[in-house]
Amino acid sequence: MAEFKYSNIEKEMQAYGFDKVIKSHCRMCHGGCGTLIYIKNGVVKKIAGDPDCPINHGTLCSKGIASAQLAYHPDRLTYPVRRVGAKAGGKWERISWDEALDAIAERILNTKDKFGAESIVMGYGTGRENEAAIYRFANLLGTPNVLTAGHFCYGPRIATSIITCGTNPVVDYENDPKCIMLWGNNLVISNPDEYKGEPFSASLSKGAKLIVIDPRLTRAAARADIWLQLRPGTDTALAYGMLNVIVNEELYDKEFVANYVHGWEPFVRRINEYSPEKAARITWVPKNKIIDAARLYATTKPAGIQWGVAIEQQINCADNDRILMAMMGITGNLDVPGGQMLFRPPKINNVGTFGAHKMLAKEQAAIRLGGDRFRLAANFGIINPKCVWDAIIKEKPYAVKMLFLISTNPMLTRANAKKVREALEQIEFMVVSDFFLTPTAELADIVLPAATWLEMDYVGDFWKRHGYLLPRRKAIEIAECRSDHEMLNDLAHRVGQEEYWWDTFEGGLDYILEPMGITWQDFKKMDYIRGDVRYQKYKEKGFATPTGKLEIYSTLLEKWGYDPLPQFREPPESPYSTPELYNDYPYTLITGRRLPGFFHSENRQIPWLRELHKDPVVEIHPQSAQKEGIHEGDWVILESPRGKARQRAKFFEGMDPRVVSAEHAWWYPEKKDPDHGWDESNINILTDNSFANCDPAMGSTHVRTLLCKIYPAKK
Amino acid sequence: MTIHEIYIDDQECWGCKTCEVACKQEMNAPEGVKLIVVSEDGPKIVGGAPDFTYRINMCQHCNEPPCADACPEEAIAKRSDGIVVMDYELCSGCRACIEVCPYDAIDFDDDKSIARKCNLCHHRVDRGLIPACADNVCLAHCIHFDDSNEKKKRDNMLAS
Numbered sequence: 066m067a068e069f070k071y072s073n074i075e076k077e078m079q080a081y082g083f084d085k086v087i088k089s090h091c092r093m094c095h096g097g098c099g100t101l102i103y104i105k106n107g108v109v110k111k112i113a114g115d116p117d118c119p120i121n122h123g124t125l126c127s128k129g130i131a132s133a134q135l136a137y138h139p140d141r142l143t144y145p146v147r148r149v150g151a152k153a154g155g156k157w158e159r160i161s162w163d164e165a166l167d168a169i170a171e172r173i174l175n176t177k178d179k180f181g182a183e184s185i186v187m188g189y190g191t192g193r194e195n196e197a198a199i200y201r202f203a204n205l206l207g208t209p210n211v212l213t214a215g216h217f218c219y220g221p222r223i224a225t226s227i228i229t230c231g232t233n234p235v236v237d238y239e240n241d242p243k244c245i246m247l248w249g250n251n252l253v254i255s256n257p258d259e260y261k262g263e264p265f266s267a268s269l270s271k272g273a274k275l276i277v278i279d280p281r282l283t284r285a286a287a288r289a290d291i292w293l294q295l296r297p298g299t300d301t302a303l304a305y306g307m308l309n310v311i312v313n314e315e316l317y318d319k320e321f322v323a324n325y326v327h328g329w330e331p332f333v334r335r336i337n338e339y340s341p342e343k344a345a346r347i348t349w350v351p352k353n354k355i356i357d358a359a360r361l362y363a364t365t366k367p368a369g370i371q372w373g374v375a376i377e378q379q380i381n382c383a384d385n386d387r388i389l390m391a392m393m394g395i396t397g398n399l400d401v402p403g404g405q406m407l408f409r410p411p412k413i414n415n416v417g418t419f420g421a422h423k424m425l426a427k428e429q430a431a432i433r434l435g436g437d438r439f440r441l442a443a444n445f446g447i448i449n450p451k452c453v454w455d456a457i458i459k460e461k462p463y464a465v466k467m468l469f470l471i472s473t474n475p476m477l478t479r480a481n482a483k484k485v486r487e488a489l490e491q492i493e494f495m496v497v498s499d500f501f502l503t504p505t506a507e508l509a510d511i512v513l514p515a516a517t518w519l520e521m522d523y524v525g526d527f528w529k530r531h532g533y534l535l536p537r538r539k540a541i542e543i544a545e546c547r548s549d550h551e552m553l554n555d556l557a558h559r560v561g562q563e564e565y566w567w568d569t570f571e572g573g574l575d576y577i578l579e580p581m582g583i584t585w586q587d588f589k590k591m592d593y594i595r596g597d598v599r600y601q602k603y604k605e606k607g608f609a610t611p612t613g614k615l616e617i618y619s620t621l622l623e624k625w626g627y628d629p630l631p632q633f634r635e636p637p638e639s640p641y642s643t644p645e646l647y648n649d650y651p652y653t654l655i656t657g658r659r660l661p662g663f664f665h666s667e668n669r670q671i672p673w674l675r676e677l678h679k680d681p682v683v684e685i686h687p688q689s690a691q692k693e694g695i696h697e698g699d700w701v702i703l704e705s706p707r708g709k710a711r712q713r714a715k716f717f718e719g720m721d722p723r724v725v726s727a728e729h730a731w732w733y734p735e736k737k738d739p740d741h742g743w744d745e746s747n748i749n750i751l752t753d754n755s756f757a758n759c760d761p762a763m764g765s766t767h768v769r770t771l772l773c774k775i776y777p778a779k780k
Numbered sequence: 781m782t783i784h785e786i787y788i789d790d791q792e793c794w795g796c797k798t799c800e801v802a803c804k805q806e807m808n809a810p811e812g813v814k815l816i817v818v819s820e821d822g823p824k825i826v827g828g829a830p831d832f833t834y835r836i837n838m839c840q841h842c843n844e845p846p847c848a849d850a851c852p853e854e855a856i857a858k859r860s861d862g863i864v865v866m867d868y869e870l871c872s873g874c875r876a877c878i879e880v881c882p883y884d885a886i887d888f889d890d891d892k893s894i895a896r897k898c899n900l901c902h903h904r905v906d907r908g909l910i911p912a913c914a915d916n917v918c919l920a921h922c923i924h925f926d927d928s929n930e931k932k933k934r935d936n937m938l939a940s
Contacts, residue, residue: 070925071916072909080907111805116916123916127801130917253794253919263919266794270921282823284794287832661797673804676811677797719823719832 071116071123074101081110088115088592090525090537092518093128093135094256094664095219096194097121097526099593100129102519102540109133109519109541117592119239119533124263127662131673135517136543140670140734141500142514143544152490152508155739162545162555165511169469170559172494173206176467182207183432184466186453190214190473191665194523194537195549198573199471200420200446202553205562209425209433210465214478215447216439217378217765219258223530224445224763225386228621231609233530234393234405236369238264242403244274244365246358248389249300250373251283255659257373259531265371274365276358278303280655281684281726282719291358296349297655297724297770298636301381303355304388305633306344308336310359311396317363318397325603326394327610328618328629335630347633349721363396367403375769378657380758382765383441384631387619391631394615400601407603408532409596412580416528419577421565422446432463438756439764440625449764450479451754454488468495471549472515474505477666477730480754480766481707482747498549501670504732504743514546521548522570522585524577532596536589627762637758638772640723650705650772652689656748657729657769670734681710681731681746684717685775689725693776700778703727705751705771711778712746725775729768783862784905785928786914788836792922793818795834799913799923806901806912813887815839815898816913836923838913839864839885839898847877847886847897862928863900871895900925 074086083103091098099118103111112130116123135141145165146157160168176185187203189196191214203211213220226233236242238260245268253262269275269288277289278300286292295303311317312333322329345352362368370393376385390399398404430436435452436443456465468489475485489495489508497509506512523537547555550570557566567573574585581594588594607613611620623629635642639653662674669675683703685695695701701714703725712727720726729749733742744750752768759766795818803809803816815838822832841864848856848864855870856877866877871894878886878895886897901911909915914925 070910072904076908080904080909114916121919124919124921125798125917126796126919127798130798130801130805253796261919262794262796266792266919266921270792282830282832284832284834287822287830288791292830661795662801672811673801676804677800717823719830 077103081105083110087538087540088536089518089540090523090535091125091129091132092194092525092537093126093132095191095258096529097256097261098125098129099535100125104540107541109136118535119593120535121261121263127674127677128664128668131662131668131671132517132519134671134673135500135668136519136541138500138670141543142502142512143546144514145545146512148510153739155507157512162547165513166556166559169496169511170556172467173560176494177206180464180466183210183429184464186210186212186465186468188212188468188470188473188475190475190478191218192528193472193549194525194528195471197416197419197528198550198553200422201565202557202562204421204425205557205565206560207426207429209429209436209446210448210453211446212448212450212453215445216442216449216763217382217768218374220442220445220447221377221382221386221763221765222372224441224447225383226390227445228441228610228619229387229390229616230394230399230407232407234390234399235259235408235530236371237367237403237406238268240367240403241271242268242273242367242369244276244362244368245269246276246278246362246368246370247285247289248278248370248372249375250371251279251285251659252371252373253285254661255373256664257371259529274361276362280720280724281658281717286719291354291361293350293354293358294721296347296721297653298379298381298639298767299348299633300376300379300385301388301631301633302339302344302347303350304385304392304631305336305339306341306348306355307359307362308388308392309339309341309344310356311363311392312336314360316360317395321397322395325608325614327612327614327616327620332391332617332630362392366397367401368396368398369403369405375657377765378767378769379765380634380637380760380767381632382760383763384633387617388631390615391617394617399615400603402600406598408530408598410527410532411534411594411596413527413534414577414579419573420446424565435764439759439762441622441627441762442764447764449759449766450475450485451756451759451766454484457488457492466493468492470495470505471498474499474503474666474730476505476743477732477747477749480749480752480758480768482744482749483708484754498552501734503666504741507739507741513552514544516543516546516548516551520546521551522574522589523548523550524574524585524588527577532598534588534594536591536593538589622762625762636770637767638753639770643772646706646772650774652773652775653724654703654705654751654771654773655724655726655769656752658726660728663730666730666732669732681712681728682715683712683728683775684715684720684726686718686720686722686724687716688722690714690716695775695777701775702778703748703751703773703775705753705773707753708750710746710748710750725773781860783928784900785862785926786838786841786900786911787924787926789922790833790835792920793834793836794920795820796918796920798918799836802912802915802917806904809887809896810889810891813889813896815887815896837883837885839900840883841900846880846882850876850880852876859902863902863905865899865902866895866897868892868894868896
């Protein structure tokens with residue numbers, strides 16, 4: 066392949082008469098790609114990838130390019146509003162920022178005074194680089210309750226990796242892995258954290274072997290040397306089957322195991338419970354493929370496991386993460402070039418320090434919702450959503466009286482959506498900060514207009530684990546929209562936290578950078594900063610765990626009362642665990658495959674992105690469709706014991722006929738009533754949020770596999 | 781003489797559709813009009829193995845473009861550098877070009893009642909820029925724009 070060419074910036078400026086170009090850092094997903102923002106007469110005219118950015122090398126995705134359509138969207142909320150009349154009545158009055166923040170501050174102080182700080186729950190969805198500021202505000206307020214997606218997205222990777230090997234192991238694409246095992250991840254479509262799809266794609270073009278673990282035939286699965294089409298939710302058993310081969314054929318790194326692993330013997334005993342035959346029976350993957358994949362991964366060095374959120378939104382969440390870390394370690398792929406790196410950030414006040422977790426009183430941390438039930442999560446400040454809904458509805462173990470939700474739409478994105486709605490209807494006072502009046506925001510008391518990434522300065526990626534910091538530079542201002550961190554900085558001054566915040570949030574950016582002896586103004590002039598890259602650090606200092614070793618056998622999980630070794634649990638609803646239910650709900654439903662253009666519940670109102678994918682689509686094997694009387698393109702009903710949703714049928718032969726695959730987080734911004742069709746196609750109406758359906762340590766809700774029936778919608 | 785050429789490696793395409801949106805950003809084509817389209821091919825069984833690929837379709841800038849012959853307004857012409865350009869000012873909206881295109885690469889713009897197709901961003905190319913879809917936009921690096929003579933030289937080098 067030829068060396069890639071791209072247009073140069075000067076010619077681009079000349080040809081179109083742009084006034085200026087600003088280098089920045091996109092945040093249409095979980096953050097990550099360097100961008101060029103071309104501006105004319107103060108308006109963003111074009112967005113492109115930054116060729117000098119080490120993450121995306123000039124490429125970008127559809128979401129990044131379409132960012133200006135988000136910023137200038139006619140439906141965007143551009144000033145604070147207060148609800149007039151009943152919830153979901155759709156009546157709002159414009160108020161000033163001072164009125165809004167004074168009202169919120171007064172409510173916060175009164176609620177804290179009457180019911181305790183813990184009765185105020187702060188929240189966000191996927192962190193949108195506002196998480197450190199939100200935690201800082203909550204911790205200084207004294208509430209231990211911050212409701213995030215962290216129980217089942219990325220949070221588990223951080224929590225489990227810290228207790229197992231010290232930090233999140235990231236595939237070192239910059240040093241050409243020779244084998245990549247893509248496990249429950251479709252990083253060419255979705256937003257993998259740290260690195261993006263571009264360096265993965267480049268590694269394959271350079272000849273890296275590819276193993277894909279996915280119940281669906283993705284393009285990556287089709288390109289793979291080996292595709293393991295597992296039964297949804299059986300990842301841990303599959304990993305054990307592969308480990309059985311790796312250990313019994315002695316394909317592991319004996320020197321590493323002898324010196325740097327804690328709990329090898331009990332782990333081997335557990336491994337020996339899963340012969341490849343048994344793993345094949347559980348997972349529906351042919352035994353020979355399990356053996357071949359194990360051999361290919363273990364003998365091709367360096368190798369990386371690119372994992373994704375699909376293995377975390379399961380009852381086996383923490384153990385899936387941990388067993389893959391065990392596999393990385395014993396094959397000698399941890400902290401080696403082209404393997405799985407434990408990168409270090411530059412010397413900064415990191416996300417934990419910024420989050421002011423140490424400022425939260427011990428007695429407040431001790432009453433974190435669900436803290437006694439989900440002890441791994443609680444140790445990382447993470448809570449399970451049902452704990453919050455219960456505290457609102459049943460006032461147990463104590464009442465939650467106020468929600469402050471920032472960039473999150475839980476009616477679409479959390480399990481058992483009808484229960485979520487019930488809680489949001491019942492909460493006494495709710496503030497939402499978002500771009501639009503979403504179905505969740507329609508139930509709020511006050512809604513604040515949030516800024517997009519084009520409208521803010523920030524130290525991009527400072528919370529990530531690839532060691533890079535990338536400046537996000539403000540390009541435009543839109544009406545009264547404010548970034549979440551500017552908003553919180555202002556609000557903090559109104560609730561008595563002023564000594565811990567700054568005159569403007571630029572002071573917060575300076576604080577992040579302070580240990581390096583630079584300010585935001587200095588950093589703004591740089592392309593990026595990266596922490597020192599050093600390999601096999603464990604050889605000098607061990608791993609940053611209690612034993613100093615790779616804790617395959619976790620001393621912390623053991624201390625907290627859990628199985629210290631990874632354990633496979635059959636999905637809570639499945640042909641095997643609930644055979645009676647299976648009679649009535651005869652398909653395994655998988656949810657949440659990723660689509661270009663959308664990010665969870667976002668972007669259905671962005672014209673260029675909605676045009677890529679107009680309707681929610683459920684994939685069904687043609688054999689099964691025929692059995693159910695379903696034609697291609699029909700609207701069909703998906704039903705579980707919790708409820709129903711409608712999506713359009715698409716025939717897809719790349720899946721086991723016993724499995725159907727539905728999309729998540731659909732609502733219809735084009736429907737202008739306050740419901741915006743939130744309950745029409747919302748797959749989380751079907752998912753279960755009971756504690757029995759959650760990872761016992763991490764509290765991750767098992768939303769990725771359940772049982773359903775599927776039938777044509779009435780015309 | 782420079783002969784421009786766009787070449788697409790479908791095998792490398794991941795279906796991210798960034799090219800579609802890059803094209804929208806550049807050309808601002810209305811909803812429903814796509815000058816470049818990524819579509820799914822499969823899943824199907826090829827040689828006993830499951831296969832699933834994406835195909836990228838756009839104007840092929842034919843050597844003897846049937847659309848140019850079919851157009852009664854002479855709105856379509858092949859330039860000496862290989863680019864087949866449709867002049868929207870001249871288009872009367874008769875759809876003759878849409879009917880004869882063997883690649884189904886011409887769309888109809890209902891808003892303006894004219895045909896639309898990829899003009900290979902000739903307005904960019906003439907200023908020394910690369911067409912929007914090929915300007916290092918997608919993660920697969922699967923759409924390349926080049927001088928065909930340069931490409932031939934390089935291919936020969938690779939072959940030898």
